[in-house]
Amino acid sequence: MNTTHVPGTRSNRQVFLFALSTCGWCRRTREFLEANGVEYTYIYVDLLKGDERKEALDEMRKWTPRQAFPTIIVGEEVLVGLDEDKLRGALGL
Amino acid sequence: MSESLPTPEQIDALYKRLDEEAEAGGYHLNPDREMTRRLVEGLLANQARYGYQACPCRLADGDKEADLDIICPCDYRDPDLDEHGACYCSLYVSEAIVKGEHKVRPVPERRPDDPAQRRQALKPVQAEPxxxxxxxxxxxxxxLCARDNPPGVCPICKAKRERFEQMRLTVVLSA
Structure with missing residues (x-):
């Protein structure tokens, strides 16, 4: 998958973000992660086409049946939508 | 994918128009101006990409017919405003949120996953009591409006929701 890695000082949990480039909440999620120094990887699904998009959505479906953005995977935990309190909890912040 | 980004002037212009139209129709844009500006930017990006303003927080298919229900304002705005005080992307919010009585929380997706189910709502309803x-x-x-609940404010005269009554319609078929 055509993912982008963002380095950070906090890398004790693997964080992956399924996002849309047009979505304000996805952008705010990235800002939250970066403000907290969280190392993470993201993918903008709306910028993918054809098989690439299908591959990303298939991968997303392994984690959650709901196709909603942002979907944030923290370790084994799946968070759908930006809820800063829940995200803080999942990240151990 | 190369895309030309909307200019700040384009964003400001659409923001202003949507705000005026919302207020005239008894709706409110999200008072979180930074978020609203980004959502408006997303609408413009989708306009450039697909030719229509698909919801910035949903994955559009690119086929207009398949995306009709998520062209902003989407089919789900009014029920989401009723239940959650905000539409799915939070571009539109309730008066309580504008007044700061509630915060915008993530709105669960009510759009059916199955495209066939989305279209069901558009089929003619059975003429049963x-x-x-x-x-x-x-x-x-x-x-008059046909929807699950009356609007918060009458878009014509601005009367509040409690001034609405549910109508009992009688259809008379002439020979």
Whole structure:
């Protein structure tokens, strides 16, 4: 998958973000992660086409049946939508 | 993918127009201006990409027919405003959120995953007693609308929700 890695000082949990480039909440999620120094990887699904998009959505479906953005995977935990309190909890912040 | 980004002037212009239209129709844009500006930017990006303003927080298919229900304002705005105080992307919010009485929380997706189910809502309803969508009448100005609940404010005369009554319709077929 055509993912982008963002380095950070906090890398004790693997964080992956399924996002849309047009979505304000996805952008705010990235800002939250970066403000907290969280190392993470993201993918903008709306910028993918054809098989690439299908591959990303298939991968997303392994984690959650709901196709909603942002979907944030923290370790084994799946968070759908930006809820800063829940995200803080999942990240151990 | 190369895309030309919307200019700040384009964003400001659409923001202003949507805000005026919302207020004129009894709706409110999200008072979180930074978020609203980004959502408006997303609408413009989708306009450039697909030719229509698909919801910035949903994955559009790119086929207009398949995306009709998520062209902003989407089919799900009014029920989400009723239940959650915000539409799915939070571009539109309730008066309580504008007043700061509630915060915007993530809105669960009510759009059916199965495309066939999305279209069901558009099929003609059966003519059975109690079937279909209720019709609401503004007792102040007579404005009629067919939706699950009356609007928060009458878009015509600005009367509040409690001034609406549900209509009992009688259909008379002439020979």
């Amino acid at each position: 109690g079937a279909g969508v209720p019709v609401w009448r503004c007792r102040v100005c007579g404005y």
